[in-house]
Amino acid sequence: MADIPIPEIVSEINVKHQFPEFKGKVIKRGDVDYDAQSYQYASSSHLEEGIIQPAAIIKAADDSDVIKAIKYARENKIAVAVRTGGHQYSGASSTSGKNIQLDLSQTYKDFDWDDENCTSVTLGISFPLGEFNAKLREKNRFVPHGQCQYVNLGGHIQTGGYGQLARSFGLFSDHVKKFRIITADGQVRWVSQGEDLFFAVLGGSPGNFGVLTHATLHVFRDQDYPNSRGLRAAYPYNRQRLKDLLDVMIEMVEDENFPADYDYCITVLSEPPFKTFEITYDMAHRKEGQQMVAWPPMIVVFAQWANLQGDKQTYNPDFFNKIKKVAGKGLVQVSDKEHTPMSTLTGHWIVPISREFELPYIKRTYSSNSNSQRLKEHRWTDWISDRIEDGSNWNYDQTSGPIDVGCNIAAQFQHFGGTNSRFNQNGKRNSTSFSWRDANILCTVDAFYHSYQYEQTIEWQKGNDEGVGKPESTFCEHDRRVLWGSYDLDLSASQQYYYDQNPKGKYERLCKIKQKYDPSGVFTPNRFCIGLPVPVPADSKDGMKKRTKLSGSETAKERAAAIELTKVPQLSAEDRFWEMASTERELGKTVPLWNIWRA
Numbered sequence: 263m264a265d266i267p268i269p270e271i272v273s274e275i276n277v278k279h280q281f282p283e284f285k286g287k288v289i290k291r292g293d294v295d296y297d298a299q300s301y302q303y304a305s306s307s308h309l310e311e312g313i314i315q316p317a318a319i320i321k322a323a324d325d326s327d328v329i330k331a332i333k334y335a336r337e338n339k340i341a342v343a344v345r346t347g348g349h350q351y352s353g354a355s356s357t358s359g360k361n362i363q364l365d366l367s368q369t370y371k372d373f374d375w376d377d378e379n380c381t382s383v384t385l386g387i388s389f390p391l392g393e394f395n396a397k398l399r400e401k402n403r404f405v406p407h408g409q410c411q412y413v414n415l416g417g418h419i420q421t422g423g424y425g426q427l428a429r430s431f432g433l434f435s436d437h438v439k440k441f442r443i444i445t446a447d448g449q450v451r452w453v454s455q456g457e458d459l460f461f462a463v464l465g466g467s468p469g470n471f472g473v474l475t476h477a478t479l480h481v482f483r484d485q486d487y488p489n490s491r492g493l494r495a496a497y498p499y500n501r502q503r504l505k506d507l508l509d510v511m512i513e514m515v516e517d518e519n520f521p522a523d524y525d526y527c528i529t530v531l532s533e534p535p536f537k538t539f540e541i542t543y544d545m546a547h548r549k550e551g552q553q554m555v556a557w558p559p560m561i562v563v564f565a566q567w568a569n570l571q572g573d574k575q576t577y578n579p580d581f582f583n584k585i586k587k588v589a590g591k592g593l594v595q596v597s598d599k600e601h602t603p604m605s606t607l608t609g610h611w612i613v614p615i616s617r618e619f620e621l622p623y624i625k626r627t628y629s630s631n632s633n634s635q636r637l638k639e640h641r642w643t644d645w646i647s648d649r650i651e652d653g654s655n656w657n658y659d660q661t662s663g664p665i666d667v668g669c670n671i672a673a674q675f676q677h678f679g680g681t682n683s684r685f686n687q688n689g690k691r692n693s694t695s696f697s698w699r700d701a702n703i704l705c706t707v708d709a710f711y712h713s714y715q716y717e718q719t720i721e722w723q724k725g726n727d728e729g730v731g732k733p734e735s736t737f738c739e740h741d742r743r744v745l746w747g748s749y750d751l752d753l754s755a756s757q758q759y760y761y762d763q764n765p766k767g768k769y770e771r772l773c774k775i776k777q778k779y780d781p782s783g784v785f786t787p788n789r790f791c792i793g794l795p796v797p798v799p800a801d802s803k804d805g806m807k808k809r810t811k812l813s814g815s816e817t818a819k820e821r822a823a824a825i826e827l828t829k830v831p832q833l834s835a836e837d838r839f840w841e842m843a844s845t846e847r848e849l850g851k852t853v854p855l856w857n858i859w860r861a
């Protein structure tokens with residue numbers, strides 16, 4: 263069993279001025295609960311970099327705590343990282359050295375409808391998506407948003423809110439009317455469309471312009487979409503099924519005028535058929551009461567018809583039937599056979615877990631504007647299906663066992679494009695700075711690994727990188743990344759991948775806005791920030807020790823143990839899916855996801 267790495271103990275913060283008193287709780291590096299309080303989604307993946315070790319975490323009680331923290335940072339020439347839900351993949355909502363972290367997970371929870379008709383709401387940013395969605399659903403209202411129950415609005419507003427309603431309604435952030443922010447000078451501002459901060463905060467670089475506290479949103483009504491339909495179904499994973507479902511997506515891309523009503527997303531989730539006994543860092547930080555979820559190798563299909571023209575429009579089931587035909591036998595949890603209100607559907611699209619696997623990950627998100635002809639010529643659906651097969655390595659040879667033990671995979675493919683797509687159309691307004699709004703398909707391939715799989719996982723992701731960035735690349739000739747799904751640690755160094763030229767000079771304009779509102783870099787707490795190189799306010803190496811992964815011999819031991827396990831005869835992927843499908847929920851036991859997946 264691996265040791266849980268222990269962070270270095272530093273008894274107090276070594277800064278010039280006395281640390282101020284805050285109304286909210288303050289946890290300093292070295293305090294007993296520091297490890298638990300500094301833990302966030304990216305912690306285990308970036309242990310080595312030592313970038314998630316703030317000198318202190320301030321659980322702000324209200325505006326006055328936020329303003330005090332900003333003032334303290336300014337006076338001491340240190341930086342502030344802002345964290346609400348802690349789901350930033352590169353760990354950018356944390357910091358290190360003498361820098362401090364503002365934790366807003368409980369700070370701004372007010373929620374007020376702006377009109378009797380409930381078409382506009384003003385709310386605090388400390389809502390996880392699951393809670394936010396449920397609040398709107400109470401009034402049969404919805405907005406488009408992402409799929410993770412525990413992502414919070416604080417970051418989500420700034421990184422877009424890419425989700426299952428992207429073609430039909432655009433991004434979550436497209437529906438922000440105004441927001442409230444506290445800037446580095448300690449001023450509280452309401453910012454509306456047309457202002458430079460509106461452009462910069464929505465899409466520019468999360469957490470780098472100030473502390474977001476509230477937003478006013480335009481909200482949609484179920485009654486305007488009286489015949490909306492959705493499909494959520496799980497199927498046993500196999501390569502051919504994945505390829506066939508992806509081919510349906512390519513047909514969709516082929517029809518440039520495909521109606522905006524349709525959204526279609528394919529998710530692949532797979533963990534190897536055997537469990538190793540390595541206690542991971544993430545397991546040690548599972549919150550009390552959080553479900554342990556098991557994934558048989560499966561493909562989950564999400565499809566939706568939004569009925570954008572209301573009761574004048576007739577539902578045509580052909581598209582859904584095509585998906586169901588190629589998918590074959592599966593577990594249908596949401597059926598298109600009957601109308602489901604949009605607010606209920608948006609709840610069904612949320613995955614009710616905090617992380618896919620309790621393991622560190624190596625992430626990739628690629629955005630492609632290739633048209634169907636190019637994707638077909640390069641046989642992308644074959645190529646990516648082979649990549650997934652190779653990475654998960656499920657169909658190993660039963661007699662000799664696999665050469666390499668497959669890692670746990672969470673992959674997702676979604677169509678965003680076409681002339682009617684609201685994702686595409688809203689992007690032309692230029693009131694926000696989100697890049698790559700001409701995307702046709704977004705593809706996420708996240709590999710979660712046990713420590714003995716680290717090297718092979720890196721190699722696997724290198725293979726996936728071959729799919730982008732060159733004229734001959736299968737998925738896209740350009741390498742286009744998105745801030746919500748980042749996988750770099752240095753944003754300035756990789757700016758050309760994250761920022762397009764729409765409008766021209768976008769990155770430079772964002773840097774100017776940053777200079778104007780945050781000239782001393784209070785909100786530059788790490789390298790995943792816009793406008794570097796600028797002097798990083800704190801010496802990020804001060805008072806820090808790198809946490810390490812398993813040593814070489816421990817890794818070899820874990821790997822050998824895993825390979826031994828593969829020699830025990832296993833069920834096929836298909837049989838395991840159906841075996842787990844019949845497992846009943848039992849308190850305290852690992853459950854298949856669908857047993858807890860209800861809106």
Ligand SMILES: Cc1cc2nc3c(=O)[nH]c(=O)nc-3n(C[C@H](O)[C@H](O)[C@H](O)COP(=O)(O)OP(=O)(O)OC[C@H]3O[C@@H](n4cnc5c(N)ncnc54)[C@H](O)[C@@H]3O)c2cc1C
Nearest residue numbers: 346347348349350355408409410414416417424468469474
């Ligand atoms: C498992 C998982 C699933 C996801 N699924 C989706 C999805 O379906 N669609 C999608 O679009 N995205 C998705 N994301 C990405 C997620 O939406 C973004 O990372 C989002 O920014 C996270 O917000 P947060 O507040 O939870 O995280 P945090 O880590 O707290 O913040 C994210 C960023 O925003 C900044 N920030 C946070 N709060 C504030 C604030 N109040 N003021 C100023 N800056 C702030 C932080 O400094 C950081 O840079 C997913 C992420 C994970 C880990």
